[in-house]
Amino acid sequence: MSAQSSDDFISVQPENRTVVEEALEYAWNQLIAALPDPYPNLKQPLETAAEFVDLIAQERGVLDYQPGDTLAQKRNTTDQAFQIHSKAGTRSGLKDALDALGFNSSVEKADEPYAITVIADIEADSLTEALQQRLEARVTAYKSERDSVGVDVVRGSQVPIYTGILTETGVVNDCVPYTNTETTSDVATPMGLLNETYILLDSEPGS
Secondary structure (H helix, E strand, C coil): CCCCCCCCCCCCCCCCCCHHHHHHHHHHHHHHHHCCCCCCCCCCCCCCCHHHHHHHHHHCCCCCCCCCCCHHHHHHHHHCHHHHHHCCCCHHHHHHHHHCCCCEEEEEECCCCCEEEEEEEECCCCCCHHHHHHHHHHHHHHCCCCCEEEEEEEECCCCCCCCCCCCCCCCCCCCCCCCCCCCCCCCCCCCCCCCCCCCCCCCCCCC
């Protein structure tokens, strides 16, 4: 082992190490060297490996972190943890917390004192009871304790509207077939000429 790895491997064990100890050390060295380098994105929730996201969430003190969330929701929540914490209890902070789950939300002040209304617009997921419970759990985690919250879950869609103009211009020139009436012949040989000219202009609908 020592002779084969003397050029690339230097043991950190004492001189009285056994062959087995050096072999294990060399094997671990080769195994670790083959692993991809997690830096410099180790602490970046949006870019780090999936197995590190949970650890970063614990380090950043994420309050509402559930196993049922998708990886994208976990990454977004962890990435915005500091921003959400700094504005917790405010309408802006509550909106950031909901948007991290993928909602297009709006948080508005209600008519009653210490009451707010949350409108969560979803685009892809189904309107299920589980989704409603997940939304309420996130609201409860980051709202102010004195506030009462009304939650409405809606589905929105965007329908593009186009206005177009189609114009057509045509110029037609028709000539009556010409027949030579001054020539006498036993065989009728009518001659004719038809000339038609079309000029068409098509314009595509403008957006």
